[in-house]
Amino acid sequence: MAGQHDDHDHDDHSHGDHSHEGHDHDHFHRIHSEEVDALLMSIADIEISARVKALEELLTQKGLVDPSALDAVVDLYENQIGPKNGARVIARAWADPVYKAWLLADPNAAIADLGFAGAQGENMVALENTADVHNVVVCTLCSCYPWPVLGLPPVWYKSMPYRTRIVRDPRSVLAEFGTVLPDSTEIRVWDSNSEVRYLVVPRRPEGTEGLDEAALAALVSRDSMIGVTEALSPEPA
Amino acid sequence: MTGPLLPDLDRPKAFAAPWEAQAFALVVKLHERGLFEWPEFAARLSAEIHAHPDQPYYVSWHEAAVELLVDKGLMEAGAFLDQARAVVRFRASDHHHVARLTPIAVDPARAG
Numbered sequence: 001m002a003g004q005h006d007d008h009d010h011d012d013h014s015h016g017d018h019s020h021e022g023h024d025h026d027h028f029h030r031i032h033s034e035e036v037d038a039l040l041m042s043i044a045d046i047e048i049s050a051r052v053k054a055l056e057e058l059l060t061q062k063g064l065v066d067p068s069a070l071d072a073v074v075d076l077y078e079n080q081i082g083p084k085n086g087a088r089v090i091a092r093a094w095a096d097p098v099y100k101a102w103l104l105a106d107p108n109a110a111i112a113d114l115g116f117a118g119a120q121g122e123n124m125v126a127l128e129n130t131a132d133v134h135n136v137v138v139c140t141l142c143s144c145y146p147w148p149v150l151g152l153p154p155v156w157y158k159s160m161p162y163r164t165r166i167v168r169d170p171r172s173v174l175a176e177f178g179t180v181l182p183d184s185t186e187i188r189v190w191d192s193n194s195e196v197r198y199l200v201v202p203r204r205p206e207g208t209e210g211l212d213e214a215a216l217a218a219l220v221s222r223d224s225m226i227g228v229t230e231a232l233s234p235e236p237a
Numbered sequence: 238m239t240g241p242l243l244p245d246l247d248r249p250k251a252f253a254a255p256w257e258a259q260a261f262a263l264v265v266k267l268h269e270r271g272l273f274e275w276p277e278f279a280a281r282l283s284a285e286i287h288a289h290p291d292q293p294y295y296v297s298w299h300e301a302a303v304e305l306l307v308d309k310g311l312m313e314a315g316a317f318l319d320q321a322r323a324v325v326r327f328r329a330s331d332h333h334h335v336a337r338l339t340p341i342a343v344d345p346a347r348a349g
Binding site for chain 2: 042043046047048049050051052053054055056057058059062064065066069070071073074125132135138140147151152166167168169170171183184185186187188189190191193194195196
């Protein structure tokens with residue numbers, strides 16, 4: 001049982017806040033506390049993500065680490081953390097209409113076709129942005145995030161202000177990200193959770209007709225796949 | 238940061254999962270707090286990797302950190318096991334974030 005479930009992606013830091021942990025641990029579901037303790041006789045029985053979480057919690061209780069400082073370190077290393085496999089998926093979709101149709105119809109298969117495994121038990125849903133509809137993703141309860149394709153979630157994605165305000169007033173929040181959409185564009189906000197992870201397919205920028213997939217992928221930012229920004233524009237030649 | 242002294246024994250270029258980044262960040266912050274020198278941690282990590290060559294890198298990283306903290310008296314192994322069990326219990330008793338396949342909010346297009 002232990003060690004097989006490394007897909008826990010809740011990068012939470014709110015000790016005692018019930019809104020965060022563990023959708024991915026159904027194998028322990030409805031087991032009583034005493035039974036859990038009896039099963040988990042030694043630390044080696046416990047899966048690694050729970051051990052790391054426990055270490056963080058214990059050291060936080062002792063005042064030896066500050067969870068927000070951990071976030072800062074993670075943020076600093078985000079460039080090497082986030083392989084941003086998603087950018088390759090989006091670039092392929094822009095370049096190949098057949099692939100794009102496949103991605104929208106069966107995202108798990110289309111993403112797997114590029115060699116990127118999803119975490120167990122979750123379904124990807126791809127949302128296509130158009131001139132008429134702009135999609136943006138949040139996890140209102142915690143920080144569910146498709147990290148196999150997007151790397152680690154940014155700190156703001158996990159923040160309470162984003163999680164509440166993007167639902168109440170998406171147009172203003174997007175404007176704060178520099179994404180000012182015309183009034184004629186409808187904005188749809190989607191709630192990612194442990195079973196369904198949304199991936200936004202941003203609109204292909206103007207002036208990219210001659211670019212190959214690698215050059216296109218460089219324009220696909222993490223934020224554009226969350227939906228808070230558009231894809232980047234190519235540098236003028 | 239601690240760049241040159243990072244024990245880079247086949248350290249992966251990217252984190253494969255969020256817990257790896259958390260394990261990494263924990264050790265960096267504890268070192269920055271002055272709780273141990275990098276060479277101390279590097280030696281533990283090296284020993285752990287050589288003792289368990291097939292173990293994933295960040296599992297070794299985590300194990301090295303736990304051993305170092307226990308040996309330095311900064312943490313008790315029993316308290317750590319209790320905390321880890323608490324995490325497992327918490328995850329098992331978890332809420333259920335209901336899947337919604339429609340938008341939770343729509344800001345419609347405006348006439349104009």
